Amino acid sequence: MGTLTGAAEAVVVALASNGDAEAFDELVRRKQPSVRGLLRRLSNDRTLAEDLAQQVFVEMWKSLPKLDSPAAFPAWLRKISVNVWLQHFRKKHLLVLDNEAGELVADSSVPSHDSGIDLAAALGLLPVAARLCVVLAYQAGMSHGEIAAETGIPLGTVKSHIARGSARLRELLLRDYGGTS
Amino acid sequence: MTNDLDDTLAQLFFQDEPDTQSNAFTAAVRRRVARRRVLAKATRVVAVAALAAAAVALVVLVPEAIQYPVRELNRWLSSPFGAVACLLGTVGVAWWSRFGDA
Numbered sequence: 001m002g003t004l005t006g007a008a009e010a011v012v013v014a015l016a017s018n019g020d021a022e023a024f025d026e027l028v029r030r031k032q033p034s035v036r037g038l039l040r041r042l043s044n045d046r047t048l049a050e051d052l053a054q055q056v057f058v059e060m061w062k063s064l065p066k067l068d069s070p071a072a073f074p075a076w077l078r079k080i081s082v083n084v085w086l087q088h089f090r091k092k093h094l095l096v097l098d099n100e101a102g103e104l105v106a107d108s109s110v111p112s113h114d115s116g117i118d119l120a121a122a123l124g125l126l127p128v129a130a131r132l133c134v135v136l137a138y139q140a141g142m143s144h145g146e147i148a149a150e151t152g153i154p155l156g157t158v159k160s161h162i163a164r165g166s167a168r169l170r171e172l173l174l175r176d177y178g179g180t181s
Numbered sequence: 182m183t184n185d186l187d188d189t190l191a192q193l194f195f196q197d198e199p200d201t202q203s204n205a206f207t208a209a210v211r212r213r214v215a216r217r218r219v220l221a222k223a224t225r226v227v228a229v230a231a232l233a234a235a236a237v238a239l240v241v242l243v244p245e246a247i248q249y250p251v252r253e254l255n256r257w258l259s260s261p262f263g264a265v266a267c268l269l270g271t272v273g274v275a276w277w278s279r280f281g282d283a
Binding site for chain 2: 025054119166
């Protein structure tokens with residue numbers, strides 16, 4: 001266990017941004033569950049999510065000296081995570097984010113079925129942009145406005161993706177979890 | 182602006198949180214960062230070596246090139262404009278050394 005295990009996050013961030021390797025490791029240890037969890041939800045592919053999460057922390061290492069305020073670190077890291085994911089999908093030309101009609105490119109690797117599935121599989125059945133909005137809203141706890149600002153998707157489209165995505169998830173999941181409307 | 186979220190779904194996201202704590206992951210990130218660091222260092226060394234080689238090649242192959250800036254400075258300082266600039270500079274330094282810290 002490192003000496004920074006109990007240290008305040010602002011202290012660890014400040015040390016890491018000055019090149020302290022132990023502080024950087026501590027940040028990776030603390031933040032990996034949220035980053036990896038977010039990217040697993042977004043990617044619907046465990047191996048890809050691991051690779052992207054590692055890229056996120058490499059980006060963090062590169063950009064940390066430029067971070068102005070340690071208090072802004074969590075939102076800043078989340079932004080890096082979303083950007084790394086967006087860049088990956090844009091590179092593969094899989095992403096059309098601002099389509100109001102919701103006719104978006106779906107992840108073709110996911111089999112289409114609608115019963116007996118868990119949350120990860122149900123998310124995989126959503127179109128990519130809808131999945132992005134739903135995951136950022138539910139998993140990262142971001143507001144519609146924050147999602148629009150971070151992803152560049154118009155606010156109205158974000159709302160519509162979240163409404164449709166949530167409705168679809170409910171259809172797919174609620175019978176498994178025994179929930180009601 | 183707040184979200185109008187479905188409570189049941191929010192509960193599912195919370196319950197279904199994947200367990201993602203892993204030492205292997207931390208080690209993998211450390212390796213990637215170390216590779217980047219080595220690569221950045223190697224790039225700097227190669228860039229400095231290339232600049233040094235170019236400078237040596239210039240001196241060896243075109244020796245008159247290194248005399249050019251010296252000749253130009255000499256020409257400029259010998260001109261009336263250079264003389265005026267030197268004079269003003271001397272006055273400026275004298276003023277600063279007398280009143281500059283006041």
